[in-house]
Amino acid sequence: MPLHFAPRAAILPLLLATAFCAKADPLPPSLDQPYPGTIRMKIDASDTARNIFRVQETIPVKPGKLTLLYPQWVTAQHGPTGALHQLAGLKVTANGKAVPWKRDPLNVYAFQIDVPKGAQAVEVEYQHLSPTEGGQGRIAVTPDILGIQWQSMTMYPAGYHTRRIPIQTTLTLPAGWQYGTALETARRTGDQIEFKTTDLETFIDSPLFAGRYYKQFDLDPGAKVPVRLNVVADSAEALDAKPEQIELHRALIKQAYKLFNSQHYTHYDFLFALSDEFGGVGREHHQSSENGVKSNYFTEWSKTEAVRTLLPHEFTHSWNGKFRRPKGQDVPDFNSPLDNSLLWVYEGQTQYWGQVLASRSGLVKLSSVRDMIAATAATYANVQGRSWRPVVDTTNDPIISQRRPQVWPNWQRSEDYYAEGALIWLDVDTKIRELSGDKRSLDDFARGFFGVDDGVNVAKHYTFDDVVKALTAVQPFDWAPFLKKKVEEVGPAPLDGLARAGWKLVYTDTQTEFLKGIEEQSKTANFQFSLGFSVGSDGKIVxxxxxxxxxxxxxxxxxxxxxxxxxxxxxxLLRAAVTKAKTDSKPIDLLVKHGNDYRTVSLDYHGGLKYPRLERIAGTPDRLEAILQPVK
Structure with missing residues (x-):
């Protein structure tokens, strides 16, 4: 039968086979040599009414084939989360004439261009369409605040290490707005800011917050290496920080320096948004960090203790994650895959130091940090996914799920290398203290591992063996199997460190004041350790x-x-029913709505309310208090 008469069903397999045989055009090898020229970028960020960023780039080129890349692998997000779906309106010209572009069908972050003869540069125009409502992504623009993550605004030429590509950027802000960033400003003319030329890697790693209401606080007055808290907010009132509150943030800087005994930045800028509209964020960078919390951070100080570990966590990342980075994070550009297998060091130890520094600085009370550890220990003691998935495999989660909601998180597990990683490093810290007769600790590891090359802000990469070697230098011990057992094997939660610290996890029928306050703020109710679920603010069972x-x-x-x-x-009412059931044989009846169906669920439970807390082990040294005390 002639092909043009063939039934569609007969042709379809042939078409599919042809389509699936398509191959991505290979990218040019990434060369560690200077890029011949400087990218000139202009960004108009003044359209906060519609959350549209308008971008123009002038990219020096030679005639012939050119591949432009949009960043795919976002280092601080640990996965291929580049916001390509928010790029629109792409146009390319050379010598004033339109140049066609073609997206690689199998590598959609790559755009192929044939640069015409005689052209010395291509002009690239496009828009970044920032989300206008929560269902589209995190809100990064409000009428009073905007945050710019440069990787969402940037296209760059393939074939070169990004640290060897120079870029100079000019930014237009809304009228009268102020800003904070780790980028160096060359000049400001009205609402147009011209930044000094830097390399593309540093540029991408130096985001910007700007706002109508802005205040900068010096966190290390008189220091040769400045540390600044750049605050943007929904209102002028939200910026009203009391002197004693700022002093606690200054104590954070002092305690971090005593811990790491080094600095790996020419200056450090906290970008801090206080807003009920701007999306919450915590993201590390080498010389800055993005931080977003609710607008009451300063004005209702007694209610915000739980979020005050954020700045210590992100500040720690300048040493752990940015200066010292896992070898698997040593990639030439933003489109090369990341190996996340050491995130339990990168993030887990940062989570640990974040809590320690929060306590040592006074940002969070010692007793509250103890309650945080109790909640973490109880959570992971009840994560049923431990029976099949080791914590090291959760380092793949930013790639697998890309932080999308999970169906059964208690069984699937999520990015547990953060909080469970902190328990592992508590275990390591107390083991060092025990073996050394409390003469040495993980502080010594921090100074030796992160404190090298003081003043150098170029990444220094490490392997698992490097971590083991550094621990052994502090305290001789067979650290490799010790760590591998906790990270690579399934089994019970790593709670040995708690016992070695002189504490044990217990459950009582009353919450600690700190954990009770967290529930009240979030308007949730935690019945995880009794009924096996929690209830959200809208009555949803979660x-x-x-x-x-x-x-x-x-x-x-x-x-x-x-x-x-x-x-x-x-x-x-549910708390009262659980309490009453301790002395009543009747089950607890719950009327629930599942989709469109209503039914009654009977829970035959008589164990009472159960809330986690830590209890001292009599006759043991209190190493946890020693860990959390300020360093003199």
Whole structure:
């Protein structure tokens, strides 16, 4: 039968086979040599009414084939999360004439261009369409604040290490707005800021926050190496920080220097957004960090203690994650895959030091940090996914799930290398203290590992063996199998460090004041350790423990709790029902709505409320208090 008469069903496999045989055009090898010229970029960020950034780039080129790349692998996000879907309106010209572009169908972050003869540069125009509502992504532009992550604005030529590509950027802000960034400013003319030329890697790693309401605080007065807190907010009132609050942030800088005994930046800029509209964020950079919390950070100080570990965490990253980086993060550009297998060091130890520095600086009370550790220990003691998935495999999660919501997180596990990693490093710290008769600690490791090459701000990469070698130099011990067992094997949560610190995890029927305050702020109710789930502010049942009591009763996602024992649900009503059931043989009846179906679920539970806290082990040294005390 002639092909043009063939049935569609017969042709389809042939077409599919042809399509799937397509190959991505190979990218030119990335060369570690200077790029011949400087990229000139202009960004108009003044359209905050529609959250549109307009970008123009002038890229020096030679005639012939050119591949432009849009960043795919975002280092601080640990995965291929580049916001390519927010790029629009791409146009390329050379010598004033339009030049066609073609996207590689199998590498959609690569754009192929044939540069015409005689052209010395291509002009590239496009828009970055920042989300206008939460369902589209994190809100980075409000009427009063904007945040710029340069990787979302940038296209660059393939074939060169990004650290060898010079770029000079000019930014137009809304009228009268002020800004903070680690980039060096050459000059400001009205609302147009011209930044000094730098390399593309440093540029991408130096985001910017700008706002209508802005204030900068000097966190290390008189120092040769400045540290600045650049605050933008929803209102002028939100910027009203009391002197004693700023002194606690200054204490953070002092305690970090005592811990790491070094600086690896020419200056450091905290970018800090206080907003109920701007999306929350915590993201590390070598000479700065992006931080976003609610607008009441300063004005309702007693209610914001739980979020005050954010700045210590991100500041620690300047040493751990940015100066000292895992070897698998040593890539030539932003389109080469990252090896995340050492994130339990990169993020896990940073999580640990973030809590330690929060306590040592006084930003968070010692007792509150102890409560945070109790909550973490209880959480991971009840993560059922531990039975099949080791913590090292969760370092792949930023690539696998890209931080999308999971169906059964207690079973699937998420990025547990953060908080569980902190428990592992508590284990290491207390082991060093125990073996050395409390003469040495993880502080000594921090000074030896992160404190080298003081003043150098070029990344120094490490391997697992380097970590083991540095630990052994502090305290002789067989560290490799010790760490591998905790990271690579499935099994119980790593709580040995707690016992060695002189504390144990217990459950009582009353919450600590700190954890109670977190519930009140979030308007959630935690029944994880009794009924096997929590209840969100809207009555949604969340955080269901796999194979826990609620799970076995048939509860799942998309379920709303409507009533408890025949009365409309309120958190205090369910707490009272759980307490009453301790001395009452009747089950607890829950009326729930799952999708469009209503049903009653009976929970035959009589164990009472259970909330985690730490309890001292009599007759043991209190190493946890020693860890969390300020260094003199």
């Amino acid at each position: 955080g269901i423990v796999w194979d826990g009591l609620g799970f076995k009763a048939g509860l799942s996602g998309n379920t709303t709790l409507l009533a408890v024992n025949g009365r409309a649900y309120k958190p205090e």
